[in-house]
Amino acid sequence: MNPTPSPEAPVPAARPFGLVIVGDEILSGKRADKHLPKVIELLSARGLQLAWAEYVGDSPDRITATLKRAFASGDIVFSCGGIGATPDDHTRQCAARALGAELQLHPQAEVLIRERMQDVAREQGVPYEPDRPDNIHRLNMGVFPRGAELVPNPFNKIPGFSVGDVHFVPGFPVMAWPMIEWLLDTRYAALFRQDAYLEQSVIVFGAMEATLTPLMESVERDHPAIKVFSLPSVDHPQWGRHIDLGVKGEPAAVAPAYAQLLAGLHALGAKLGPELVRP
Numbered sequence: 001m002n003p004t005p006s007p008e009a010p011v012p013a014a015r016p017f018g019l020v021i022v023g024d025e026i027l028s029g030k031r032a033d034k035h036l037p038k039v040i041e042l043l044s045a046r047g048l049q050l051a052w053a054e055y056v057g058d059s060p061d062r063i064t065a066t067l068k069r070a071f072a073s074g075d076i077v078f079s080c081g082g083i084g085a086t087p088d089d090h091t092r093q094c095a096a097r098a099l100g101a102e103l104q105l106h107p108q109a110e111v112l113i114r115e116r117m118q119d120v121a122r123e124q125g126v127p128y129e130p131d132r133p134d135n136i137h138r139l140n141m142g143v144f145p146r147g148a149e150l151v152p153n154p155f156n157k158i159p160g161f162s163v164g165d166v167h168f169v170p171g172f173p174v175m176a177w178p179m180i181e182w183l184l185d186t187r188y189a190a191l192f193r194q195d196a197y198l199e200q201s202v203i204v205f206g207a208m209e210a211t212l213t214p215l216m217e218s219v220e221r222d223h224p225a226i227k228v229f230s231l232p233s234v235d236h237p238q239w240g241r242h243i244d245l246g247v248k249g250e251p252a253a254v255a256p257a258y259a260q261l262l263a264g265l266h267a268l269g270a271k272l273g274p275e276l277v278r279p
Helices: 035-044 060-073 091-099 107-124 133-142 173-187 209-222 251-268
Strands: 017-022 050-056 076-080 103-105 143-145 149-151 160-163 166-169 198-205 227-236 240-249 271-278
Touching (some): 017 060, 035 173, 050 060, 060 091, 060 166, 091 143, 091 160, 091 166, 107 133, 133 143, 143 160, 149 166, 209 227
Parallel strands (some): 017 076
Antiparallel strands (some): 103 143, 149 160
16 A cells, blocks of 8 residues: 655745845945845845845934834844944844834853953953953943844854844944855745746837836736836947846746747737846
8 A cells, every 4th residue: 555645845935035234334335335236146046035125324213213114024134234332333222122122231142242352362462351441342242132142153253133033234244144144044944945036038129118018017917926027228238229028936937927928029019139038
C-alpha cells in the first residue's frame, strides 16, 4: 500500500519591505545615499522586492511620524542612521516616542559596548576607564525602547535593535549592510523566493503613452496578478525616442499578460523593437 503523499508546504505569503533613511547629510547633498540601491540588491538576490522608501532629515518630529507609520504598516522595515549618541542622533528616542515606550539601557548592549571600549583602549595602549565621562556617555548607544531585540554588528560590536519587524541599523554602510543581510538570512529566510519575479517588455517606437493607455488598462484588468509598466525615453543612445512597455510579476502570470500586450500592440500597428526579459 502506497503511503499517502504529504501535502506540499504552503509558500509563505509575500510581505512588503520598506526602507527609512535618516540624516540631514543625505538631504543636503553632503553625502550621497548608497543604502537604497544596496537594499534593493540584497532583496533582489533573495527573490524579494522593496515596496517603498522614505528619506527624513534630523527632525525628531518628522522621524517620529515616519516611524509611527512604519510600526503601523505591518511591513518589514529597515531604518538606517541616527542611532548614535551625538546631539544630531534622534532615531532611538523617536522610535520610543512612536511606540509610546520607555527607553532603557539594554543589558546585553551594555556588555557589548563595554567590550568595544576595552578593545579600543587595548588597541591604543591605554588603560580602560569604565567610569570616565566619555565612556559613560557611549553607553547611550545601547539605550533602546523597552523590549527591543539586538541586531549584531560584526564591524565594531555596537549593536542595532529591532522592535517587531522594524529594524534599526547605523548609517555607515560598512556596518548597516551586513546587519541587514543578517536580519534577512536569520529572520526572513522563509520568505525567499527563487525565480519568483519577472519583467518582460518590448521597445515601442513612435507611439504616445495616451494611445497605449487603454491597452495597458485592459491587460491589468484581465490579469490582476501582474503590473503593466511604461518607461518612456526621449534621448536613449541606442533607441532614441521610444517606450519600454511591459508587464511584471510572477513568471506564470507574466506569460499570458505579455502575450495579450503584444497582440494589442500588433492590432494597433505599433512599430516594435527588441523584446527584453529581466529576472
